[in-house]
Amino acid sequence: MTSSTFSAARPAQIRWHPTVVRYAPVVVIVLALIAIWYVAAVLMNRNIVRDAFERDEIHYTTGDLIVGTLSAERPLLPAPHQVIQTFAEDVFGWPITSPRSLVYHSWVTLSATFVGFLLGATFGIILAVLIVHARTLQKSLLPWIICSQMVPILAVAPIVIVVLGAIGLRGLLPKAIISAYLCFFPVTIGAVKGLSSPDPIQRDIMRTWSATPAQIFWKLRWPSAVPFLFTSLKVSITISLIGAIVAELPTGAQAGIGARLLAGSYYGQTVQIWAALVAASVLAVGLIGIVSLAERWVAQLMGARA
Amino acid sequence: MRAPDQATREGSTASSPEALAVSAREISLTFQTADGEVEALSHVDLDIAEGDFVSFIGPSGCGKTTLLRVIADLERPTAGTILINGVTPEAARVQRHYGYIFQAPALYPWRTIERNVMLPLEIMGFDAAERRKRVEQYLKLVNLSGFERKYPWQLSGGMQQRASIARALSFEPALLLMDEPFGALDEIVRDHLNEQLLRLWNQTKKTVVFVTHSIPEAVFLSTKIVVMSPRPGRIIDIISCDFPRDRTLEIRETPEFIRIAQRVRSGLRSGHSYDE
Numbered sequence: 001m002t003s004s005t006f007s008a009a010r011p012a013q014i015r016w017h018p019t020v021v022r023y024a025p026v027v028v029i030v031l032a033l034i035a036i037w038y039v040a041a042v043l044m045n046r047n048i049v050r051d052a053f054e055r056d057e058i059h060y061t062t063g064d065l066i067v068g069t070l071s072a073e074r075p076l077l078p079a080p081h082q083v084i085q086t087f088a089e090d091v092f093g094w095p096i097t098s099p100r101s102l103v104y105h106s107w108v109t110l111s112a113t114f115v116g117f118l119l120g121a122t123f124g125i126i127l128a129v130l131i132v133h134a135r136t137l138q139k140s141l142l143p144w145i146i147c148s149q150m151v152p153i154l155a156v157a158p159i160v161i162v163v164l165g166a167i168g169l170r171g172l173l174p175k176a177i178i179s180a181y182l183c184f185f186p187v188t189i190g191a192v193k194g195l196s197s198p199d200p201i202q203r204d205i206m207r208t209w210s211a212t213p214a215q216i217f218w219k220l221r222w223p224s225a226v227p228f229l230f231t232s233l234k235v236s237i238t239i240s241l242i243g244a245i246v247a248e249l250p251t252g253a254q255a256g257i258g259a260r261l262l263a264g265s266y267y268g269q270t271v272q273i274w275a276a277l278v279a280a281s282v283l284a285v286g287l288i289g290i291v292s293l294a295e296r297w298v299a300q301l302m303g304a305r306a
Numbered sequence: 307m308r309a310p311d312q313a314t315r316e317g318s319t320a321s322s323p324e325a326l327a328v329s330a331r332e333i334s335l336t337f338q339t340a341d342g343e344v345e346a347l348s349h350v351d352l353d354i355a356e357g358d359f360v361s362f363i364g365p366s367g368c369g370k371t372t373l374l375r376v377i378a379d380l381e382r383p384t385a386g387t388i389l390i391n392g393v394t395p396e397a398a399r400v401q402r403h404y405g406y407i408f409q410a411p412a413l414y415p416w417r418t419i420e421r422n423v424m425l426p427l428e429i430m431g432f433d434a435a436e437r438r439k440r441v442e443q444y445l446k447l448v449n450l451s452g453f454e455r456k457y458p459w460q461l462s463g464g465m466q467q468r469a470s471i472a473r474a475l476s477f478e479p480a481l482l483l484m485d486e487p488f489g490a491l492d493e494i495v496r497d498h499l500n501e502q503l504l505r506l507w508n509q510t511k512k513t514v515v516f517v518t519h520s521i522p523e524a525v526f527l528s529t530k531i532v533v534m535s536p537r538p539g540r541i542i543d544i545i546s547c548d549f550p551r552d553r554t555l556e557i558r559e560t561p562e563f564i565r566i567a568q569r570v571r572s573g574l575r576s577g578h579s580y581d582e
Contacts, residue, residue: 201412204380208406209426209477210399219425223416302416303457 037080038070044077045069078271087275099255102279108256110283112172112244116179117237123180124187124236125229131188132195132221133213149185153178153243158250175253179243183236190232194225226302230295237287245280257283326389327481327513328354328377333386335372345538346372347383352532352541356480359507359514361524362532363570369539370517370532371485377515378406378483391480402430404481405474409489411466413458413473420445420454423473430477444472447506464488464495468502475510482507482514488523497555500527508551521574525567526558533573543573 016024049068053060060068070079078086090102097104127145131138157178164174198220206216248258257276264273335347347369354360362370375381376388379395390398398404413422420441427437445451448468458466467487474482488496500523507514518524524531525547533543547566549557557563 199412201408201410202414205406205408205412206429207380208378208399208404209429210402211429215429219429220414223414226416303418303459305459 034080037077041075041077041079042066042069045072045075048072048074048076074268075270078274082271083274083278086271087278090272090275091279102260102275105255105257105260105276106279106283109241109244109248109258109280112175112179112247112256113237113241113283113287115172115176116244117183117240119176120180120183120240121187121233121236124184124232125191127184127188128191128195129217131192145185145188148181153182153246154250156181157247161247161250175244175247175256178247179240182243182246183240186232186235186239187229190228191225194228195221197228198224223302226298230291230298234288234291234295237291238284241280241284241287325356326353326392327356327358328352328388328390328515330376330388331386333373333376333383333388335369335376335381335383335385347376348538348540350386350539350541352544354513354515354530356513357511358529359516359527360530360532361516361518361528362534363518363521363524364534364539364574365519365536367539368534368536370534372539373534374483374485374515374517378404380406402477403479404483405477405479407467407470407474407482407484407487409486411458411463411470413466413469415458418455418457419450419461419469422458422469423476426473426477432477440476441472444475445469447475447509448472448502462495464491464499467491467499471503471506475506480512482512484514484516486517486519489518496523501555503527504551504553521567521570522558524570525563526553526555531566531570533570535574535576542576543569545569545573
């Protein structure tokens with residue numbers, strides 16, 4: 001009764017459809033970014049295009065110049081539609097087993113990412129378990145773990161490849177190891193935090209039941225750590241993708257998104273570089289999506305509020 | 307890591323009429339903190355007979371929770387001796403002589419109510435059939451039948467605390483240690499749970515040690531009230547409270563109840579506990 005009185009008293013207001021309300025901010029931001037990108041493309045590429053026109057002594061208008069900047073073959077900054085077009089051609093234009101297919105390259109990188117992520121996450125969790133259970137290990141291990149993350153991976157990657165190559169490891173595994181090296185750190189930090197998250201009462205109650213350390217770990221510490229772990233895994237899986245790409249750069253890899261980036265920069269194929277970057281972002285979004293789905297599924301099993 | 311059988315036998319032979327559930331002599335406990343030493347307990351002597359309902363009452367910092375934790379082997383006294391059912395607190399803990407109920411329900415949020423109650427049974431190695439039987443039995447005892455598959459967050463605070471009581475009872479300890487279990491609940495729920503707790507104590511014939519800072523709660527529940535005072539934590543009065551075991555909330559209106567409550571209050575005052 002009162003609510004209808006109130007709304008009647010109000011001045012007429014435009015009521016947007018909920019879908020509009022929900023997506024409008026996102027759409028506005030995307031459109032703004034694309035607009036800025038186009039402007040930047042015109043500004044950055046105009047010298048190249050102008051030089052080309054003058055070299056060929058072609059008479060040109062401002063319109064010609066703008067069209068030229070957005071369709072140059074080797075622009076400094078390719079326009080969005082060029083990137084999308086090349087991306088679509090590279091993805092759909094070739095059989096997925098062809099070395100010209102972006103799907104093929106993505107798979108090469110993705111397989112190293114998966115193996116690296118599994119290695120890194122396992123290693124990270126084992127480290128965390130050790131750290132939580134032994135104070136001396138916390139003091140002796142943690143500085144090294146932090147140091148390991150300060151070493152520039154681009155400097156270490158070739159060494160790792162050479163050393164592993166000398167003992168006969170080539171191909172996927174060295175890349176996975178570099179990827180694991182980069183991605184274990186957030187898992188360790190998150191797992192340490194999670195495994196020590198049970199409050200004193202929860203630990204005391206285990207003590208009143210004379211629970212063994214193994215029981216305390218599996219029935220209290222591990223389930224408590226799960227939410228923390230998933231937050232870390234989301235960070236970690238994108239890092240492991242970056243790790244796999246970075247590992248392809250200094251090693252002269254023949255395939256993979258890193259190899260695509262490298263080839264693109266050798267031959268000045270900026271559009272190809274950007275298309276590979278788009279592929280990397282799509283992969284990253286997909287990977288985070290998979291982890292998020294797993295997180296939601298596990299949370300449901302563990303009785304989280306809907 | 308089980309204590310020898312002999313200790314168990316000593317514990318069980320002690321069940322003669324005047325057997326002691328807790329016997330403390332000259333207990334002192336000093337904590338080392340950053341600000342120096344804190345004397346949490348000083349020369350505490352206390353006997354608790356089997357079947358008693360004993361309340362520790364006193365202001366914050368009087369050591370009542372510490373004393374309960376000493377009984378539970380969650381703290382070690384720095385001096386004195388203490389026996390629980392005739393054995394050391396550690397042996398009593400390892401032999402699962404007591405169930406401990408904390409201020410917070412401390413249910414594990416990822417377990418359903420029935421799996422929370424089952425947790426100590428899993429840890430103690432009861433078989434699956436026995437676990438199911440006992441969970442059903444004790445959830446019924448605390449009036450939580452029908453909530454087996456709910457998660458803790460789906461229950462009210464009072465129901466959660468009842469679940470934690472069922473959990474402490476599930477492995478059938480002779481002694482219940484309760485640390486302000488209803489402190490966080492509103493008075494109506496608290497009254498209701500107090501009545502239920504009395505009924506449960508009367509039915510199961512357990513010994514209960516109950517920490518509180520509510521005078522009416524202590525007088526209503528107890529057969530014996532231990533009044534404590536802080537700095538250093540010590541016992542200043544022990545008051546017997548001879549209401550029938552099946553007492554109801556109405557006794558709170560009787561002159562006897564008011565007389566005991568007054569004695570508790572004056573004991574607390576003489577401890578200078580409200581000076582600062």
